[in-house]
Amino acid sequence: MSDTIQELYGRKGRNITDRDAQEITRVEELAYDLKISDVMTRDVKSLTPADTMRAVVALLRQNRISGAPVMEENSLVGVISQEDLMRALADDDRDAPIHKYMTRNVITVKSYEPVVKALETFARTRVGRLPVVDENENLVGMITKGDITRGVLTAIRRDYQEEEIRRYRASHLFEDIISDRTSLILRYKIKQGDFVNGGQASSHIKRALLRLGAPPQLARQCGIAVYEAEMNLIIHSTNGGVLRVQVEPHRILMQTSDDGPGIPDVKQALTPGWSTASPLARSMGFGAGMGLVNIQRCVDKMELDSTVGKGTKLLMEIHLRPDEKFKAPPGASETPSV
Amino acid sequence: MTLQDIIAGLNLKVLTSLRNFNAVTPQGGYASDLLSCVVAGAQPGNLWITLQAHMNVVAVASLREVSAVIITENAQPGPEVVEKANDQGVVLLSTERPSYEIVGKLWEMGVR
Numbered sequence: 255m256s257d258t259i260q261e262l263y264g265r266k267g268r269n270i271t272d273r274d275a276q277e278i279t280r281v282e283e284l285a286y287d288l289k290i291s292d293v294m295t296r297d298v299k300s301l302t303p304a305d306t307m308r309a310v311v312a313l314l315r316q317n318r319i320s321g322a323p324v325m326e327e328n329s330l331v332g333v334i335s336q337e338d339l340m341r342a343l344a345d346d347d348r349d350a351p352i353h354k355y356m357t358r359n360v361i362t363v364k365s366y367e368p369v370v371k372a373l374e375t376f377a378r379t380r381v382g383r384l385p386v387v388d389e390n391e392n393l394v395g396m397i398t399k400g401d402i403t404r405g406v407l408t409a410i411r412r413d414y415q416e417e418e419i420r421r422y423r424a425s426h427l428f429e430d431i432i433s434d435r436t437s438l439i440l441r442y443k444i445k446q447g448d449f450v451n452g453g454q455a456s457s458h459i460k461r462a463l464l465r466l467g468a469p470p471q472l473a474r475q476c477g478i479a480v481y482e483a484e485m486n487l488i489i490h491s492t493n494g495g496v497l498r499v500q501v502e503p504h505r506i507l508m509q510t511s512d513d514g515p516g517i518p519d520v521k522q523a524l525t526p527g528w529s530t531a532s533p534l535a536r537s538m539g540f541g542a543g544m545g546l547v548n549i550q551r552c553v554d555k556m557e558l559d560s561t562v563g564k565g566t567k568l569l570m571e572i573h574l575r576p577d578e579k580f581k582a583p584p585g586a587s588e589t590p591s592v
Numbered sequence: 593m594t595l596q597d598i599i600a601g602l603n604l605k606v607l608t609s610l611r612n613f614n615a616v617t618p619q620g621g622y623a624s625d626l627l628s629c630v631v632a633g634a635q636p637g638n639l640w641i642t643l644q645a646h647m648n649v650v651a652v653a654s655l656r657e658v659s660a661v662i663i664t665e666n667a668q669p670g671p672e673v674v675e676k677a678n679d680q681g682v683v684l685l686s687t688e689r690p691s692y693e694i695v696g697k698l699w700e701m702g703v704r
């Protein structure tokens with residue numbers, strides 16, 4: 255399969271750089287992500303079995319195509335290609351009906367299958383064009399290698415542009431807005447016992463930081479700290495709580511707060527392995543008693559402040575090293591970091 | 593050793609949607625059912641071997657950027673878990689074998 259793609263893009267024999275490798279991977283991924291219906295030609299030129307070989311000449315020439323499906327009362331009964339036409343011309347048989355020369359054993363692909371299916375079929379059968387049928391075997395389009403190349407290029411351009419624009423806008427936030435103290439605040443309400451959505455907020459925060467131009471390692475550290483803090487609200491709080499992240503050019507402040515039950519012995523809570531997680535939470539793999547320890551490893555400063563009956567506040571702070579400051583992604587801007 | 597080789601070699605079932613597993617080369621692995629340990633111990637690109645199969649597995653897998661999760665002893669994630677994994681680009685694989693055996697085989701195959 256990767257052979258087919260290499261063939262298609264002519265990369266064989268070239269030294270492949272990291273960037274190329276990334277692109278190849280994306281192309282290969284697209285071969286699985288894109289459906290045949292996303293890239294096929296829908297405007298199909300077809301003929302009927304009773305049409306003559308002359309009609310084939312005219313159709314292929316006018317539309318600059320190398321073959322066409324043959325349809326009888328809405329069903330696909332064959333394909334007629336340049337090779338079939340050559341045979342008719344060699345016999346000097348232009349007025350013969352198409353059914354005399356057409357190929358009846360039609361190989362088709364399904365519109366809902368991934369593009370890689372069509373690539374495999376091209377490689378296996380060596381045909382250049384395939385009729386595309388839907389789940390009811392109705393002809394809905396035609397696909398060639400050219401259609402696939404075009405579809406893949408369009409998709410690459412599209413996701414590249416979308417992510418670039420998002421990253422460009424986000425990464426310029428701190429440069430474009432001039433103030434004595436610029437900060438971006440992200441706030442999430444976390445529900446008690448909501449295991450199903452647990453980790454959602456931290457995943458959003460990690461992505462936001464990456465878009466803001468944060469180095470991946472920094473985004474990962476924040477992701478871990480926020481994940482553990484988020485899960486503690488879900489597992490240990492009475493009524494859930496609030497997660498707040500404040501992104502500034504030189505530091506990131508992360509904070510959770512809830513209104514109970516509070517921690518009787520904060521020092522004990524910070525001991526590795528100490529956990530009061532419920533049996534249900536433990537059965538799901540929570541309650542290792544390592545959450546707060548994990549947070550401490552990831553942040554420069556952590557403060558746990560709790561009063562029984564009133565609630566818990568957890569403050570986490572990461573100072574950005576000079577090489578960690580938010581920068582625009584390469585190529586997005588001429589102006590250096592904030 | 594690509595993820596495709598591992599899937600074939602261990603006869604794993606692919607629960608999430610098909611991707612080009614030839615393009616993924618897992619770097620080592622981490623085995624635990626305790627999520628905070630995985631958060632602390634798993635490295636990006638690792639395989640994660642666990643018998644947990646609930647929603648938060650996807651969150652942790654995506655947080656740690658593991659190359660795939662191998663769910664052992666036939667633990668079955670619900671359809672909403674698989675859907676979430678597909679959304680987040682997390683690969684879920686499954687086997688009826690226990691974690692101990694899978695880890696041993698992976699080690700033998702040279703995934704270290």
Ligand SMILES: Nc1ncnc2c1ncn2[C@@H]1O[C@H](COP(=O)(O)OP(=O)(O)O)[C@@H](O)[C@H]1O
Pocket residue numbers: 482486487489490491512514515516517523524528529530531540541542543544545546547566628
């Ligand atoms: N928001 C909170 N409210 C009440 N108790 C908490 C809170 N966060 C943490 N704790 C207490 O601190 C303990 C240790 O937390 P942590 O290190 O995250 O481990 P785990 O969550 O696995 O128990 C918890 O078991 C709990 O007793």
Ligand SMILES: [Mg+2]
Pocket residue numbers: 482485486541544545546
């Ligand atoms: Mg915890």
